[in-house]
Amino acid sequence: MSAKPFDPRALRTDFPALGRVFSDGRRLVYLDNAATTQKPRAVLEATRRYYEESAGNVHRAVHRLAAEATGLYEEARQKIATFIGAPSPKTVVFTHGATEGINIVAHGWARKFLQPGDAVLVTAMEHHSNFIPWQQAAQARGAKLLLAPVLDDGTLDREAFRKLLTPEVKLVALTHASNVLGTINPAAELIREAHAAGACVLLDAAQSAPHLPLDVTALDVDFLVFSGHKLLGPTGIGVLFAKPELLDAMDPLLTGGEMISRVWDDHATWAEPPQKFEAGTPHIAGAIGLGAAVDYLAGIGHAALRQHEQQLTDYALEKLGALPGLKIFGRAPERLGVVSFAVEGLHPHDIAQFCDRDGIAIRAGHMCAQPLLRRLGVPAVSRASFHLYNDTDDVDALAESLLGARKYFHAT
Ligand code: 7TS
DSSP states (O other), X not given: OOOOOOOHHHHHTTOGGGXXXXXXXXXXXXXXXXXXXXXXXXXXXXXXXXXXXXXOOSSSOOSHHHHHHHHHHHHHHHHHHHHTTOSOGGGEEEESSHHHHHHHHIIIIIHHHOOTTOEEEEETTOOGGGTHHHHHHHHHHTOEEEEEOBOTTSOBOHHHHHHHOOTTEEEEEEESBOTTTOBBOOHHHHHHHHHHTTOEEEEEOTTTTTTSOOOHHHHTOSEEEEESTTTTSOXXXXXXXXXXXXXXXXXXXSOSTTSEEEEOSSOXXXXXXXXXXXXXSOOHHHHHHHHHHHHHHHXXXXXXXXXXXXXXXXXXXXXXXXXXTEEEEOOOSSBOSEEEEEETTOOHHHHHHHHHHTTEEOEEEOTTOHHHHHHHTOSOEEEEEOOTTOOHHHHHHHHHHHHHHHHHHHHO
């Protein structure tokens, strides 16, 4: 059987929001996928079906709806485990997103095990979500937070990273891909180096999981987090993977119902992971929707997705890079379809607003990466980011709009 040719235009019809035409007659050109993606019908239908047919709570009642809900929720966990190559669904904790996953580890592992004088090593290209929790945990424990620098081309300074990996470093918290530069970090090599130096590794896969195949077993990564909403799935659901012995050793961030084993008047014991980390009623519909999103991506295939996104990114770098006064931040050879830029004489927010007038959604701002933007020497950037449903027409529309913005702002 031959593989279907990759056709972003045809795929677009799976995403109701992408058919949107605004009241001014503009059609939506959606280029803010690093912030959140649109959702295919399969995801919307899976969540709707849960609410319409199987809306029971999980892991508690014996009635049919509760049993169905529990079955669907745990089936989704199994799908995610397969998607990331986890050894068991028990190593997959549902969270409300990447941010919560990182906070669970910062609270339950770092604050428990870091000693004064220890260090956490991050990179200078982290999103605040993979920065602030470590800054806070390090401060609370009298530990240090170290930053591995980024080179001018937007890649990690490997030499400096190696030098910073001293025996004091107990954890390396690393983004798999930058939400500003698009840089894909060589996760497998960095994890190997960190382990050789005696440190655990948390991989922030918020940007990579939606685009690249992940295999936590092959990577031998200790912790990995991502969010559903950037991966064609619902908002409010995400995943924390951790090695079983780490989940056993960690303290839960949230306590309460469903995460206990036994409760006495003066103490309690915890349920086995992953329940230990899922206090209260979880986002059941979100987990089911994320399971459907993972199925949808598997149906597309990672190889086809990657090839399409690489071609589109090359096209965008060339087309946008040729525009007068436009500067692109980050030229890493291994990169995602994330293109951050500045246009001489224009404020990033004005650019985004002008693009929006043309129906084009891009993001502007500090991208929740202020330590990186400080190093880039700018307070804000504009950013276009792609997913499977984008094509060269979208890039052409953006380029046209950017030319229009230059004319408009220079003329007034
Ligand atoms: N890590 C990275 C690398 C990210 O890009 C983001 C969100 C997060 C963590 C946090 O994810 P959340 O789902 O928990 O919020 N990045 C972006 C962005 O680039 N634009 O909006 C959100």
